[in-house]
Amino acid sequence: MSDCLKEKVGEVLLPGDVFSLERKPEKVICGPGLRRNGDEILVCKSGIFRHKHPNMYWIDSQQKRYVPAKGESVIGIVTAKSGDVFKVDVGGSELASLSYLAFEGATKRNRPNVKVGDLVYAQFIIANKDMEPELVCMDSCGRANGMGVFGLGGLLMKVSLGLVRRLLVPQSALVKELEKVFPFEMVVGLNGRVWVKAQSTQHMLVLGNLLEGCENMTAQQRHAVFRRVADSTP
Amino acid sequence: MRQRNCDFVGTTMEVDGQSTLSLREFGCEQNLLSRPDGSSSFVQGDTSVLAGVYGPAEVKVSKEIYDRATLEVVIQPKVGLPDCIKILQTGSLVMQCQHLPQDGSKMLKMGSPIWNMDSRVKERAREQCVRETCEAALLSTLHPRSSLSLVLQVVHDDGSLLSCCLNAACMALMDTGLPMGCLFCGVTCAIDPEGHIVTDPTAQQEKNSRAVMTFAIDSAQRRVMMSSTKGSFSVNELQQCIAVSQRASEKFFQFYRDSVRRRYSKTL
Structure with a gap:
């Protein structure tokens, strides 16, 4: 069972692809994009099939719309104060609530001193579809x-969820290269929002453009662009 | 710096060995619009459709469904007003018509609202076909009480419009990352007066044909999910057309796979 899964690791899968568990199945953990359907595992998103030792599998896809998940840290915008909770926009299908306690x-x-329009960095403790x-x-x-x-201060921007996950990988090559361009502070929310703060507005805008641009670049293209930017910005 | 993946598959492809059973060149591009959550453009010969998907997003209370997502499909015509405005307009024009005396000269003026009405009905029928196919493919129970909206903009219509809409819709839904149980594709067949089956007909071929049928085929078992037919045909011909569409769908599904693979090639 895990053999037929392992064979496909790193390949691009499409919704509707199925792994059937013919023999007695071992324990497998299905992450995003995979669903158990009786005796088979159904792929329900398009993307790259990934594996983490020993038995975690998921689909790594590039999407733009965020769906809240428990435990994820996000950047939210406070949109309303109602009684003892704040309503926070996190980019999902409904507003999240944040207690003042x-x-x-x-x-x-x-x-706490929170006003409408403030940005908060927060974590989900309840997030399910119902x-x-x-x-x-x-x-x-x-x-x-x-x-x-x-x-x-700082600048908030929106990037794809795939890029955010690439930024948050431990020892991310992308972040290491960005650090060399010029010094900056960065907060990355899993909902696709990235907040940066640098010396000047110009630097922040350059960072924004670099992040947006490197989404669809190969490593070499990225090196070349970053080097050019580092040389040209004062 | 947006990635372009326009895969144009060769020239016309032979599906059945016979030269009439061929598909026009088709191509697709995903994630080409920045505002929607998912977008695609699908080209079949000279027919071209642009699709955008928004969702899962907040839903109006009146349209909320407690156990699944609400899907809305809008097909924007190439020229003319969007659907909702047309309803208002035709509504008022029809009202006027009722008060008009039955006089030939004034009846002529009614040609335009009636034509509008007709095209609106056709469009609504098309929207419904696309919506029901998408609803069958999507696992909408995973996003209850949310709205999904799919907007299809007709860029150019040169026959097989419904099948092109279906293909664009499938690619856009896939780009959005919505959970789907299977993929689907649309294939149009026309039967010419001599009884030959023409797949993926042009507007001219559709006009000259005796019957036009469009099928949505699912990727899991190649079953028919939706059918829309016009004209007269025998049961045997219907079954032949379904068989031909199923064979043609293989080409589409292989193309989907190649196209998505190319899209992810840089992050592999």
Whole structure:
């Protein structure tokens, strides 16, 4: 069973492709784009088939629309305050709710200073198809751990979800190369939103264009472009 | 710097050994628009359709379905007003017609709204065909209480429009990354007065034919998901056309695979 899956690792699969489990199946974990359908595994998205040791499989696809998933960190825009929750736009099909108590050090007396229009970096604790998604700005120990409201300055942009995942890979080659162009701060949300802050507005715009451009470039093309930009920007 | 993947498959392809059973050149490009969540353009000979998909997005309460996504399909004609505006217009014009005296000269003026009405009905029928096919292929229960909208813009119509719409829709849905149980493709067959089957006919061939049929075929078992027919034909001819369409669908599915593979070739 896992043999027939392993054979296809790295290949492009299309919706409707099926892996059948003829023999007694071993334990397999199906990630995004794969569904168990009785005795077979059905591919339901187009993309590259990936595998992680020992038995995790998923489809790596390039899409633009975000679907909330539990535990993912995202950049949201606060769109409304209603009672004791904030409504946050995360790019999904409905607004996520964020309780004012879900910030580090927040109590009923000591409310966090969040205004409509602010950006927040937060994590999903509830995200499934039947319920309203819910965000928190602290980890299980009650620490902010990098989450919370963004400060002044910086530039928010939207890139594809595939690119975001490439940026978040540990030791990402893409980030390493970008670092060499010029110094900057970057926050990457899994919903396709990237916030950057650099010395000047010009640098931030250049970064935005580079990120957008490198989506469809091979490694060599990327090297060439990055080198040219590093030489030409002051 | 957007990637272009225009795969033009050779010249006309022989499906059945007979020269009439051939498809025109077809090509496709995915992810060519920046605003929609998924987009594609599909070209079959001179027929060309541009598709854009938005979703899963927020849905109006009146259109909300509690256990699955609401799919809306709009086919924008090449010329003329979008569908919703036309309804208002024809509605008012028809009202006027009722008050007109039955006078020949004034009846002539009614030609235009009636023609509008006719094309609107045709368009709605086409939209429904595409919508029902997409609903069958999509696993819409995975996104309950959300809306999916598919907009198909006719760029040029030179026959086999419905099949081109279906193919563009499938590529756009795939580009959006919506969960699908299987893929589908559309094949149009025409039967000429001598009884020969012509696949993927041009507008002229459609006009000269005795019957025109369009089938949506699924990729899993090559079964017919939708059929739309016009004209008269025998049961035997219908079955022949289905068989021919199933064979032609192989070409489309292989093309889909090549096209998507090319799209992901840079990130492999």
